[in-house]
Amino acid sequence: MSNNYTNSSLVGYTRLVSKHSGQRTHCIDRITPHCVVGQVTAARLGDIFSGTRDVSSNYGIALDGTVGLYVEEKNRSWCSSSNANDQRAITIECASDPKPPYAFKPVVYDTLVKLCTDICKRNGKKKLLWFGDKAKSLNYKPKSDEMVLTVHRWFCNKSCPGDWMYARMGDLAQKVTAALNADSSPAPAPVIVKCPYAEPRFCMMYGSTGGGVKWLQWHLNQAAKAGLKIDGIFGPLTRAAVLRFQKNKKIAVDGIVGPQTRAALKKAVG
Numbered sequence: 345m346s347n348n349y350t351n352s353s354l355v356g357y358t359r360l361v362s363k364h365s366g367q368r369t370h371c372i373d374r375i376t377p378h379c380v381v382g383q384v385t386a387a388r389l390g391d392i393f394s395g396t397r398d399v400s401s402n403y404g405i406a407l408d409g410t411v412g413l414y415v416e417e418k419n420r421s422w423c424s425s426s427n428a429n430d431q432r433a434i435t436i437e438c439a440s441d442p443k444p445p446y447a448f449k450p451v452v453y454d455t456l457v458k459l460c461t462d463i464c465k466r467n468g469k470k471k472l473l474w475f476g477d478k479a480k481s482l483n484y485k486p487k488s489d490e491m492v493l494t495v496h497r498w499f500c501n502k503s504c505p506g507d508w509m510y511a512r513m514g515d516l517a518q519k520v521t522a523a524l525n526a527d528s529s530p531a532p533a534p535v536i537v538k539c540p541y542a543e544p545r546f547c548m549m550y551g552s553t554g555g556g557v558k559w560l561q562w563h564l565n566q567a568a569k570a571g572l573k574i575d576g577i578f579g580p581l582t583r584a585a586v587l588r589f590q591k592n593k594k595i596a597v598d599g600i601v602g603p604q605t606r607a608a609l610k611k612a613v614g
């Protein structure tokens with residue numbers, strides 16, 4: 345159980361209201377998105393939560409995508425018609441059309457994905473789960489890194505979050521989980537290509553042999569995809585590759601690998 349409750353840094357409007365039950369009695373392991381049934385601003389939502397009806401939510405997402413904070417995450421909001429749910433859920437009221445299917449504007453949905461990702465991250469969750477099944481969801485015991493999506497319609501005779509959002513619950517879970525895992529995986533280390541052969545200090549040409557020629561063949565394969573067998577023998581194929589490389593690099597095309605060609609090969613490999 346997390347004792348370090350925080351609030352989202354995505355919040356652009358704060359109006360803490362008194363309509364809540366004080367500190368939650370269950371750790372946060374659910375998120376419940378709602379539809380407002382109205383394309384409201386963040387301030388308007390604050391007015392509603394300050395009015396006569398005993399309703400509130402932790403967050404709201406206004407029609408322009410502004411995230412409003414009304415009840416801090418540490419507190420139990422009055423949102424989902426279920427004490428058991430709201431003790432453990434972060435509730436989010438999302439601006440929606442006033443009529444079925446209560447569609448959200450694209451910016452509202454995009455912000456919901458970001459806000460849910462942020463909530464999961466700060467509360468130590470790596471997965472947001474959507475089962476699409478009331479009994480399964482409510483009986484599920486989430487692992488410590490799991491967050492479960494629930495919907496208001498399971499707790500009272502309402503269509504909330506509306507058919508538009510209900511149809512996207514799986515997409516929301518998938519996008520948030522993908523974002524959480526993209527963040528946690530370390531950036532791939534750059535591939536460092538290092539030549540295993542010592543750089544020759546002498547000129548090489550057709551007929552040369554030895555470790556210096558291996559260095560040359562390795563560099564031609566890396567720099568010019570020459571496809572040479574690294575056998576240390578400067579034969580016709582190696583010579584042809586040297587001539588092509590010198591021509592491409594606009595250096596003396598003589599098939600002799602001296603300081604200038606060596607420098608160009610090192611530069612090309614990087």
Ligand SMILES: [Zn+2]
Nearest residue numbers: 378379496504
């Ligand atoms: Zn609702």
